[in-house]
Amino acid sequence: xxxxxxxxxxxxxxxxxxxxxxxxxxxxxxxxxxxxxxxxxxxxxxxxxxxxxxxxxxxxxxxxxxxxxxxxxxxxxxxxxxxxxxxxxxxxxxxxxxxxxxxxxxxxxxxxxxxxxxxxxxxxxxxxxxxxxxxxxxxxxxxxxxxxxxxxxxxxxxxxxxxxxxxxxxxxxxxxxxxxxxxxxxxxxxxxxxxxxxxxxxxxxxxxxxxxxxxxxxxxxxxxxxxxxxxxxxxxxxxxxxxxxxxxxxxxxxxxxxxxxxxxxxx
Numbered sequence: 001x002x003x004x005x006x007x008x009x010x011x012x013x014x015x016x017x018x019x020x021x022x023x024x025x026x027x028x029x030x031x032x033x034x035x036x037x038x039x040x041x042x043x044x045x046x047x048x049x050x051x052x053x054x055x056x057x058x059x060x061x062x063x064x065x066x067x068x069x070x071x072x073x074x075x076x077x078x079x080x081x082x083x084x085x086x087x088x089x090x091x092x093x094x095x096x097x098x099x100x101x102x103x104x105x106x107x108x109x110x111x112x113x114x115x116x117x118x119x120x121x122x123x124x125x126x127x128x129x130x131x132x133x134x135x136x137x138x139x140x141x142x143x144x145x146x147x148x149x150x151x152x153x154x155x156x157x158x159x160x161x162x163x164x165x166x167x168x169x170x171x172x173x174x175x176x177x178x179x180x181x182x183x184x185x186x187x188x189x190x191x192x193x194x195x196x197x198x199x200x201x202x203x204x205x206x207x208x209x210x211x212x213x214x215x216x217x218x219x220x221x222x223x224x225x226x227x228x229x230x231x232x233x234x235x236x237x238x239x240x241x242x243x244x245x246x247x248x249x250x251x252x253x254x255x256x257x258x259x260x261x262x263x264x265x266x267x
Contacts, residue, residue, distance in 0.1 A: 008138070010063075025099070069089045090218055098193050121134050149252075156187060158208035162179060162191055199220065232253055233257045
């Protein structure tokens with residue numbers, strides 16, 4: 001069991017690393033020079049790489065023996081120790097497509113596993129200077145103010161959010177039918193393109209629920225901790241327990257969870 005003092009120290013390092021990443025994002029916003037694609041519509045920029053390197057270096061200075069799982073797999077992360085009880089799970093720039101188009105919603109997401117259990121998360125959105133963070137047993141916060149999920153208990157009054165994977169044109173289960181079903185069932189549905197922020201907004205009570213397919217561990221690790229510490233609920237589409245390795249997730253305020261799962265069974 002990790003002590004509160006150690007969790008708080010790790011949170012300080014995580015939030016500091018996320019803020020440094022946000023500074024890099026602001027510095028290069030609207031100035032992208034190099035763009036490549038990992039897939040047909042899956043972009044990566046020099047900013048993704050600069051942010052990842054800065055985050056890993058910041059964490060390594062404080063915890064040199066820890067391991068890393070990063071989206072871009074930077075040289076710094078690859079040369080870090082493996083087999084540690086601690087593993088940091090990092091998305092340096094969630095919302096890269098938004099970023100390159102000048103759409104002002106993107107973030108950095110940093111989660112931490114201890115012996116395979118997610119224990120800490122920090123998500124920083126630089127445009128509105130929003131820092132969401134949580135640690136197991138310590139609650140969830142936005143800019144140092146405690147946050148909780150929404151009390152809305154009727155789907156027709158709920159604002160939901162979702163997303164579509166970069167392989168949406170290549171897979172049969174592409175979330176399009178689910179999207180249509182929820183549009184009919186909920187008050188409204190949004191699609192922001194930043195899964196980490198969507199999870200944080202559920203934790204903050206701005207959304208009542210979120211669901212998505214084909215996400216990676218770095219997309220959800222931090223947000224999963226923040227959701228749980230804010231009093232929310234997480235599962236797979238069938239209502240069973242979910243891990244960050246699963247390729248599907250439902251997050252909610254808990255009150256609407258079974259209603260969301262029921263709709264997803266027909267997707």
